Amino acid sequence: MKIKQKEVEQRMDHFEAVCRAEGIKLTHQRIEIFREIAQAGDHPDADLVFRRVRNRIPTISLDTVYRTLWLLNDLGLVVTLITSRGRTRFDANLSRHHHFVCGRCGFTRDFYSDNLDNISLPESVATYGEVEATHVEVRGLCHRCAVK
Amino acid sequence: MKIKQKEVEQRMDHFEAVCRAEGIKLTHQRIEIFREIAQAGDHPDADLVFRRVRNRIPTISLDTVYRTLWLLNDLGLVVTLITSRGRTRFDANLSRHHHFVCGRCGFTRDFYSDNLDNISLPESVATYGEVEATHVEVRGLCHRCAVK
DNA sequence: TTTAATGCAAAAGATTTGCAACATG
DNA sequence: CATGTTGCAAATCTTTTGCATTAAA
Numbered sequence: 001m002k003i004k005q006k007e008v009e010q011r012m013d014h015f016e017a018v019c020r021a022e023g024i025k026l027t028h029q030r031i032e033i034f035r036e037i038a039q040a041g042d043h044p045d046a047d048l049v050f051r052r053v054r055n056r057i058p059t060i061s062l063d064t065v066y067r068t069l070w071l072l073n074d075l076g077l078v079v080t081l082i083t084s085r086g087r088t089r090f091d092a093n094l095s096r097h098h099h100f101v102c103g104r105c106g107f108t109r110d111f112y113s114d115n116l117d118n119i120s121l122p123e124s125v126a127t128y129g130e131v132e133a134t135h136v137e138v139r140g141l142c143h144r145c146a147v148k
Numbered sequence: 149m150k151i152k153q154k155e156v157e158q159r160m161d162h163f164e165a166v167c168r169a170e171g172i173k174l175t176h177q178r179i180e181i182f183r184e185i186a187q188a189g190d191h192p193d194a195d196l197v198f199r200r201v202r203n204r205i206p207t208i209s210l211d212t213v214y215r216t217l218w219l220l221n222d223l224g225l226v227v228t229l230i231t232s233r234g235r236t237r238f239d240a241n242l243s244r245h246h247h248f249v250c251g252r253c254g255f256t257r258d259f260y261s262d263n264l265d266n267i268s269l270p271e272s273v274a275t276y277g278e279v280e281a282t283h284v285e286v287r288g289l290c291h292r293c294a295v296k
Numbered sequence: 297t298t299t300a301a302t303g304c305a306a307a308a309g310a311t312t313t314g315c316a317a318c319a320t321g
Numbered sequence: 322c323a324t325g326t327t328g329c330a331a332a333t334c335t336t337t338t339g340c341a342t343t344a345a346a
Binding site: 073074076079080100102103104107109111112113115116119120121122124125128129130131132133134135136137138139140141142143145146 | 221222224227228248250251252255257259260261263264267268269270272273276277278279280281282283284285286287288289290291293294
């Protein structure tokens, strides 16, 4: 489930450009946290990001991970997903994509579809706010949960 | 944002039928917790459900609300939504509908669209598991967050 | 050098659990 | 009546915050 290196680099460039534009400092921690989500593909929660980044920055703290994750969310660089029993999960896949989510265990995977990318929304949506992105969420039961 | 009484009654009937079929006891607490979500329309989190149900059952405890909410989720009677900064939110709207979600503050509203109800999924999705429901999620910035 | 960001430790908030008492089927 | 369910209280897990220290621009 790793993301292609080229795609990761594009995401990193975008991240750095946005930070510069917003006057946000490019710290070692922020760069590694963003890289981790950008290359993950499995929509990790904060604690998983923390444990993975700690391999590269052993002194990093969990609260920095949280602060950074929400900062990235506010900058529109990352998106929060369905919660898996109390844990917020993050996704840095900003290209058009969709999700399959197991309603029981939280197993989540991306999928792609040109068809779904081009759906048009009813006008009523505009009354709630400005639309930034649209994606399709498929709920179901993953194979592992289906056998139980 | 209240749901029509007739719709609520249909949801209640379905809930009772599923519980009977599964051999799950229809306690006073479960009935009122489900009714609360069934009629809410605003996707409350556990604490909000607790505070509302307490008006009708003053002795109810928060842990019963949690246990019931996850039970309903496992039974497929309720669905969990985007988290709003750490809180899991629940939705008993099992009819076809879609969501607008503000990426910054978590403001969430349902919307309906015949068009979106009939989208077809790529075959690849089936490799992840059995599909139960499909809905469109629109992310954006609500009016309140846009002005800030 | 200035200001924002980090790490630490502690607090706050959300969710879960063990167990005795209780209510449903 | 038997068993599953509740309420309580305490435990646990997740997330946030204040503050002194550190590092980016």
